[in-house]
Every structure is written in C-alpha cells, then in structure tokens.
Amino acid sequence: MKSTDPQFIYMILVLPSLFGLTLMGEGIYKCAHEEWSGLISIFFGILFIAMVAFAYFFFSSYMVTRGV
Numbered sequence: 001m002k003s004t005d006p007q008f009i010y011m012i013l014v015l016p017s018l019f020g021l022t023l024m025g026e027g028i029y030k031c032a033h034e035e036w037s038g039l040i041s042i043f044f045g046i047l048f049i050a051m052v053a054f055a056y057f058f059f060s061s062y063m064v065t066r067g068v
C-alpha cells in the first residue's frame with residue numbers, strides 16, 4: 001500500500017477516535033460518580049470507535065484494490 005496524505009488519515013481516523021475516547025472518558029467519570037447515564041456515553045463511545053475501525057479497514061482495503 002502506498003503512503004496516503006497525512007491530512008486524510010488525521011481527519012478520517014484520529015479526530016473521530018479522540019471524540020470516541022472523550023465520550024468514553026465522560027461516561028467513566030459519570031459512572032464513577034454514580035450517575036448511571038454514563039453507561040450511554042460509554043456505549044456510544046465504543047460504537048463510535050468501532051465505526052472508525054470499520055472505516056479504517058474499509059479505506060485500507062479500498063486503497064489496496066484501487067492501487068492508490
């Protein structure tokens with residue numbers, strides 16, 4: 001696989017991952033203070049990171065097959 005533009009990787013993978021980690025951190029903080037609504041934040045954080053991982057595998061396989 002050839003190298004891609006760093007801005008592409010930053011926008012598609014790093015920023016959304018940081019957002020998902022922020023959601024998870026907020027959920028853990030809420031659960032530690034006995035606010036069970038934090039479980040919703042943890043769930044959405046995990047879901048968001050899973051979507052980022054799916055996008056990574058999708059784009060990496062797309063770039064390999066297209067020869068980018």
